[in-house]
Amino acid sequence: MFTAKQPLHLTSVGLVVIPIAVACILTGALVLVVGFSTTLTIGSHSALLISAVLIYATTLFFLGRSGIATIRGLEARAQTDPLTGLPNRHTLHEDILRLSTGEEEVALAMIDLDSFKQVNDHYGHAVGDQLIDHFAQLIREVCGAEARCYRLGGDEFAAVMAGKVAGTILEGICRTLLERLGTPLTLGHRHIAVGASIGLTRSTVDLRVPSSEMLRRADVAMEMSKRGGKMRCTWFNESFDRRRERVREIEDEIRTGIAAGEFNLAYQPLVDAEDKRIVAVEALLRWDRGERPPLGPNIFIPVAEESGLINPLGLWVLRQAVCDALRWGDITLSVNISAAQLRNAEFPIKLGEVLEETGFPPHQLELEVTETCLVLDPVVAERTLDVIRSFGVRIALDDFGTGYASIGFLRRFRFEKLKLDRSLVELAGVDDGSRAMMLSSIALARALDMGVTAEGVETEEQAELVRLAGCDQIQGWLYYRALPAEHIDQLIAEQTRTGTAPLRSARTSTGGQAA
Numbered sequence: 423m424f425t426a427k428q429p430l431h432l433t434s435v436g437l438v439v440i441p442i443a444v445a446c447i448l449t450g451a452l453v454l455v456v457g458f459s460t461t462l463t464i465g466s467h468s469a470l471l472i473s474a475v476l477i478y479a480t481t482l483f484f485l486g487r488s489g490i491a492t493i494r495g496l497e498a499r500a501q502t503d504p505l506t507g508l509p510n511r512h513t514l515h516e517d518i519l520r521l522s523t524g525e526e527e528v529a530l531a532m533i534d535l536d537s538f539k540q541v542n543d544h545y546g547h548a549v550g551d552q553l554i555d556h557f558a559q560l561i562r563e564v565c566g567a568e569a570r571c572y573r574l575g576g577d578e579f580a581a582v583m584a585g586k587v588a589g590t591i592l593e594g595i596c597r598t599l600l601e602r603l604g605t606p607l608t609l610g611h612r613h614i615a616v617g618a619s620i621g622l623t624r625s626t627v628d629l630r631v632p633s634s635e636m637l638r639r640a641d642v643a644m645e646m647s648k649r650g651g652k653m654r655c656t657w658f659n660e661s662f663d664r665r666r667e668r669v670r671e672i673e674d675e676i677r678t679g680i681a682a683g684e685f686n687l688a689y690q691p692l693v694d695a696e697d698k699r700i701v702a703v704e705a706l707l708r709w710d711r712g713e714r715p716p717l718g719p720n721i722f723i724p725v726a727e728e729s730g731l732i733n734p735l736g737l738w739v740l741r742q743a744v745c746d747a748l749r750w751g752d753i754t755l756s757v758n759i760s761a762a763q764l765r766n767a768e769f770p771i772k773l774g775e776v777l778e779e780t781g782f783p784p785h786q787l788e789l790e791v792t793e794t795c796l797v798l799d800p801v802v803a804e805r806t807l808d809v810i811r812s813f814g815v816r817i818a819l820d821d822f823g824t825g826y827a828s829i830g831f832l833r834r835f836r837f838e839k840l841k842l843d844r845s846l847v848e849l850a851g852v853d854d855g856s857r858a859m860m861l862s863s864i865a866l867a868r869a870l871d872m873g874v875t876a877e878g879v880e881t882e883e884q885a886e887l888v889r890l891a892g893c894d895q896i897q898g899w900l901y902y903r904a905l906p907a908e909h910i911d912q913l914i915a916e917q918t919r920t921g922t923a924p925l926r927s928a929r930t931s932t933g934g935q936a937a
Contacts, residue, residue, distance in 0.1 A: 503573040505551060506558035514572045514580055518625075518633035521584040528625045529588040531569075531596050532640035533561070535577035536617035536652045544801050545612070552609050553616065560607075564599045580640070589624045589657075596620045596655045603653070619647035623658040642666065672722060673729045675714075680735060684710050687742055688904035691913065692756075692875060692897045695889045698923035700913060702754035702788070702895065705743040706904050707735075727762040736763050737772055744782040746907040750914045756788045756818065761795040765802055770809040777813060784814030788839065792820050796835060807835060818875075822846075823863060832870055840867040842893070844878020850891075851884055864892045 501513045509517070521528045535557065542550040554577065561571045561579055569583035569592055583592050599618065606613040621643025625631040631639070643658040650656065679685060685707060692702040707719055726732040740757055747755040763769045777784055789810065796803045807817055818839035819832070823846035832840075842860060849856035867874045876888035879898030888896060905913075916924040 503575075506555055506573050508558050508562075508571060508573040508579075510572060511574045514574070514582065514637075515633040517570065517582060518636060521582070522625060522630055522633075524584060525627050526584045526586060527588045527627070528582065528584045528636075529592040530623050530625075530636045530640050531581045531592055531655075532574075532621045532637065532644045533579040533581065533596070533599070534619050534644050534648070535579075536619055536648070538577035538616060540799055540801065541614060541616065543799070545614075549609060549612070549614075553607065553614060556607055556609060557616075560602060561599060564595055564602065569595055580637075589622065593622060593655055593657075596622065600653055600655070617653040619644050619652050620655045621645070621647055621658065622655055669725055669728075672717070672725045673731065675711075676722060676726055676729070676731050676735070679709060679711075680731070680738070684712075685735065685738070686710060686906075687739065687746065688906060689746070689910050690897060690904040691902040691910070692754075692895045693901050693923065695876075695885075695893050695896050698901065700753065700902075700917055700923070702756055703747070703750070703910060704756040704790070704897065705739060705746075705758075707739055708904075723760065727760050730762070732760050732762045733766055733769075736760065736769075737776070740773065741776050741780070744776060744780050744787065746910075747786070748780065748782060749911060751918070752786065753914065754786050754788055754816075755782075756790055758790045758820065759795070761792075761799075764791065764795050764806050765799055767806075770806055770813075773810060773815070774813055777815075785816070788816045788818050790818045790820040790841065793822075793824075793831075796831075800834075804835065821877075823859065829866065832866070832872075836870075837872055839873040839875060840864075841875045841877055841897075842888070844898070847876050847878050847884055847888060851881075851887055857887075860888075861891055868892065 501509060503510045518528060518530065535553075538550065538553070541553055554573070557579070558571075558573060561581065565571045565581055569581045572580045572582070574580055581592060581595065585591065600620070603617055606615040621640040623631070623636055623639040623643060625636055639658040642662045643656045646662055647654045647656040686709075688706045688708050689703040690706060691700040692704065693699060694701050707723070709717055709719075709722060711717060723732065726735050736759065743755055743757050747753065759769075776782075777787070791803075791807075811817065816838040817835070818841055819835070819837045820841045821843045822840050823843040840863065842863060846856060846860050846863070850860040851857075864874050873895070874893045875895040875897055876884075876893045877897050879885050879888065879896050879900050881900060884898075885896055885900055902913075913924045
């Protein structure tokens with residue numbers, strides 16, 4: 423069985439050089455034949471020149487097809503993604519420009535796969551490429567003849583269409599795509615679950631938007647979809663730009679604040695559920711902004727995570743906290759770490775350096791993580807936590823009861839402590855279902871050999887409830903608010919001197935509940 427051969431692909435230089443070379447060789451061969459032949463003669467030099475030109479033209483003709491194929495191949499490569507065969511970003515810009523010359527609305531959707539990095543990390547890039555190609559087929563199928571789809575690079579795709587109600591139709595297509603992604607994609611014997619975050623924008627005849635601005639707006643809307651929980655569509659809104667500008671301002675202020683030493687730590691004591699003695703403190707980050715409006719950790723920490731500033735800021739928190747805690751004897755120190763720090767391969771190394779340089783006992787350090795930190799990248803998180811545990815540092819699961827941790831999840835990460843979220847503690851006093859959930863959570867922790875701390879305890883009734891339920895430690899305004907290190911010095915000194923719990927007014931504070 424014979425297969426058709428592909429035409430030879432030549433560069434523009436080759437198209438000129440090869441015909442000349444072939445003409446020279448054949449002309450030379452002709453001259454040699456004539457020169458050594460006794461029967462062949464050349465009437466004139468012009469005949470030889472004409473023969474050379476004819477040979478060159480014939481060669482050029484036969485190579486012409488290859489040249490055309492080469493040019494067409496280069497054009498296709500400039501407009502098409504090589505992995506999926508979809509049009510690329512360059513083609514998208516051209517299509518938006520062409521569609522914008524008409525009188526109809528132009529709608530654009532930016533589609534970004536969720537958790538694609540985890541697929542690459544877990545299965546390898548070969549499987550990642552298969553997933554991209556499979557998703558390309560899916561988006562082609564969903565878009566059909568109504569919209570044209572593109573691959574922009576990495577795990578980013580786009581779809582564009584024009585029409586009187588293009589935006590409405592394109593949104594419907596995107597929602598259909600999300601429904602299809604509700605079922606894991608099948609790649610050979612693997613079933614891989616991925617989602618997508620989608621941003622939408624439009625350009626109308628009354629307000630035409632350049633293609634580059636349309637892509638920017640769709641990208642901003644897509645990021646808002648990710649912030650909103652992923653697996654959703656979000657239309658661009660002008661307020662998104664104002665929010666991004668404010669985020670940039672906060673980022674710059676954080677950078678300046680780190681250099682100027684504007685950040686400080688407060689410590690909220692945790693007490694033993696039985697004798698109320700202080701057994702641990704949690705380090706809480708505060709930002710002294712002077713005359714500027716205050717910002718809580720719930721606002722500036724997410725900005726620091728996104729910008730990467732959480733790495734130097736978190737390292738400063740860790741170092742400062744262990745230096746302060748060296749004065750407090752056998753009191754356990756709890757420090758919160760973020761998802762960004764867990765994903766940073768340098769974090770365990772820096773942690774080891776801090777412990778070695780300060781001489782702080784590793785078994786007295788407890789790092790608190792949330793479920794969100796772990797589910798974003800469980801493979802990397804598990805590997806990082808294993809390294810941290812090898813130092814002797816303990817790991818606590820914070821805010822338990824607000825997420826979706828399963829028994830398998832708890833067994834996999836082997837936490838030393840479970841911290842019940844304040845919302846669960848509050849509701850347990852008034853709702854039977856929440857009380858049953860709290861009791862079952864404590865029983866599960868006990869079965870897995872974990873300690874249990876109740877957060878956000880504000881009343882004696884709540885304290886008695888969690889104590890009877892089996893909590894080891896209690897944290898909340900009922901006993902202490904967040905205090906400066908100097909106040910903790912006084913409390914620990916009093917406790918050491920008297921041997922009893924140094925209960926203190928809950929009204930003395932440098933901040934709110936643990937954040």
